[in-house]
Amino acid sequence: MTRICIICAAFSVCLLAQDADSVLINGKILTGDAAFSVQQALALRDGKIIALGSTAQVRKLAGAKARVIDLGGRTVIPGLIDSHMHAIRAASFFATETNWAGVPTLMEALDRIHESARSKNPGEWVIVGGGWKPEQFKENRLPTQAELSEAAGDHPAYVQMLYSWALMNQRGMDALNIKSDADLPRGAKLDRDANGNPTGGITGGIVALFDRLPRPTLEQQIEGTKKFFRELNRLGMTGVSDPCGNNVRPETYAAIDKVWHDRQLTVRVAYSICGFNPPHEVEEFQKYLGLMPMGFGDDMMHFNGIGEQIVWAINNVEKPNPADLERFYQIAKWAAGRGYGLTFHCGTDAAVDPILTVFERVNSEVPIKDLRWSIAHLNDASSASLRRMKALGMGWTMQDEMYFQGEETERRLGVEAVRRMPPVETAREIGVPIGAGTDAHRVMAYNPFTALQWALDGTTVGGKPLRGPEQTPSRENALRAYTQGSAWFSHDDDTRGSLEVGKLADLAVLTNDYMTVPVNQIGTLESLLTMVGGKIVYAAGPLAKWETPVRH
Numbered sequence: 225m226t227r228i229c230i231i232c233a234a235f236s237v238c239l240l241a242q243d244a245d246s247v248l249i250n251g252k253i254l255t256g257d258a259a260f261s262v263q264q265a266l267a268l269r270d271g272k273i274i275a276l277g278s279t280a281q282v283r284k285l286a287g288a289k290a291r292v293i294d295l296g297g298r299t300v301i302p303g304l305i306d307s308h309m310h311a312i313r314a315a316s317f318f319a320t321e322t323n324w325a326g327v328p329t330l331m332e333a334l335d336r337i338h339e340s341a342r343s344k345n346p347g348e349w350v351i352v353g354g355g356w357k358p359e360q361f362k363e364n365r366l367p368t369q370a371e372l373s374e375a376a377g378d379h380p381a382y383v384q385m386l387y388s389w390a391l392m393n394q395r396g397m398d399a400l401n402i403k404s405d406a407d408l409p410r411g412a413k414l415d416r417d418a419n420g421n422p423t424g425g426i427t428g429g430i431v432a433l434f435d436r437l438p439r440p441t442l443e444q445q446i447e448g449t450k451k452f453f454r455e456l457n458r459l460g461m462t463g464v465s466d467p468c469g470n471n472v473r474p475e476t477y478a479a480i481d482k483v484w485h486d487r488q489l490t491v492r493v494a495y496s497i498c499g500f501n502p503p504h505e506v507e508e509f510q511k512y513l514g515l516m517p518m519g520f521g522d523d524m525m526h527f528n529g530i531g532e533q534i535v536w537a538i539n540n541v542e543k544p545n546p547a548d549l550e551r552f553y554q555i556a557k558w559a560a561g562r563g564y565g566l567t568f569h570c571g572t573d574a575a576v577d578p579i580l581t582v583f584e585r586v587n588s589e590v591p592i593k594d595l596r597w598s599i600a601h602l603n604d605a606s607s608a609s610l611r612r613m614k615a616l617g618m619g620w621t622m623q624d625e626m627y628f629q630g631e632e633t634e635r636r637l638g639v640e641a642v643r644r645m646p647p648v649e650t651a652r653e654i655g656v657p658i659g660a661g662t663d664a665h666r667v668m669a670y671n672p673f674t675a676l677q678w679a680l681d682g683t684t685v686g687g688k689p690l691r692g693p694e695q696t697p698s699r700e701n702a703l704r705a706y707t708q709g710s711a712w713f714s715h716d717d718d719t720r721g722s723l724e725v726g727k728l729a730d731l732a733v734l735t736n737d738y739m740t741v742p743v744n745q746i747g748t749l750e751s752l753l754t755m756v757g758g759k760i761v762y763a764a765g766p767l768a769k770w771e772t773p774v775r776h
């Protein structure tokens with residue numbers, strides 16, 4: 225039927241004059257637009273938002289066959305985007321690893337090992353790959369080897385905490401032929417008790433140790449990818465920027481490529497590529513990215529440049545060797561010349577100084593201001609570094625690392641230092657684009673609502689408030705960082721990250737109101753309905769009937 229636009233009075237040439245294929249009514253829609261306006265209803269057509277307004281206005285736009293989703297007063301947010309999640313890696317292991325994310329007791333964590341062991345074939349490994357800390361458990365301690373052995377039964381078992389520690393049962397040690405420190409990767413050591421007997425714990429060398437474990441098959445990785453992205457959808461997520469990282473190999477991308485190719489991706493992915501073969505990163509990048517233009521892909525998955533490790537030898541190094549830094553400069557200049565994005569992992573402000581000096585040098589030769597380069601982590605960012613980043617047009621991806629590492633960092637650096645970690649408000653005042661996220665799934669857990677709660681209360685998983693009010697964002701700004709802010713880093717802020725006419729319909733209907741629920745309950749929020757480009761990829765509870773069947 226021919227319509228007249230209710231605003232401009234034009235006939236069907238105007239978007240508003242066309243029928244909507246779906247409308248969401250009777251809600252509290254946090255649009256995340258410049259004014260952070262709240263609307264009651266939203267209409268979409270072909271995956272894009274065509275109108276926002278009152279329920280009465282929007283209902284009129286529904287075509288005869290339109291889905292009319294009554295939100296029952298619930299809150300809708302733009303789909304959450306993690307600007308630094310190792311999602312491709314997490315996804316490839318999700319079907320085979322045991323997940324301890326958010327598990328509240330060690331007893332339950334061990335039960336999960338037990339359940340996982342029962343579901344596996346004889347001899348198959350039970351693996352917890354990270355994303356947990358002992359402070360999350362009521363028992364507030366690490367598991368012992370005896371507990372792990374009992375839970376895993378006949379299976380070899382491996383439990384990793386961050387990149388600092390792992391626990392294996394004897395079957396695991398036997399399977400990897402580990403009898404003494406000499407059998408471990410460089411830098412790793414067996415923990416020993418007071419009598420000098422190994423306890424099953426291993427400290428150091430964890431990345432190389434993990435690489436000795438068997439990898440999931442491609443089929444298992446594909447299954448894991450679908451399951452992990454559905455898990456992210458359950459938590460209101462519709463996008464990630466993936467920074468490659470430890471234990472990722474070129475073949476790790478096979479599973480996500482297949483799921484993307486089969487049009488079964490339910491989270492938008494912008495991915496960066498690391499060097500894989502140090503110290504040959506210069507030749508390597510130039511060779512295998514030779515045919516890869518910036519942005520290659522589509523609106524579900526695209527190539528977003530290089531990082532987060534570029535020259536591995538300068539990873540977390542405060543005084544890099546000049547030759548390594550020169551190789552880093554060569555790659556950065558090459559990337560700038562190709563118009564590539566670049567994201568760089570940097571743990572401390574001291575380590576970022578030489579890196580920013582390289583970027584300033586590159587910028588004086590090939591301007592990088594429009595390339596949206598970024599630094600990840602940098603919890604102790606100084607105002608001076610943030611100003612240098614701003615001058616280079618760079619952004620900062622900020623994660624909830626202090627949620628797990630706060631107490632340890634406080635012991636190392638003191639109460640005053642952790643009060644401003646990370647300096648979210650200083651960065652906002654300086655005008656550095658901020659993307660939120662988690663750095664999941666080895667170092668951190670992936671739940672965006674845990675990260676949002678932490679952004680607002682600065683409290684660790686162990687319950688200790690550390691960050692001061694002067695570095696605490698408003699609810700609006702925390703949500704912005706997790707949506708529009710993160711979209712900036714994949715050059716998508718003009719198409720997603722807020723709910724505005726013309727943008728993609730990526731959104732989540734929440735179990736409770738993010739704006740009014742007590743801060744300490746934000747971590748319990750989930751999605752009741754998640755939409756990616758207008759397609760309902762997840763629905764539950766009272767909205768479960770709306771889920772579109774997925775082809776498998």
Ligand SMILES: [Zn+2]
Binds near residue numbers: 569
């Ligand atoms: Zn990193």
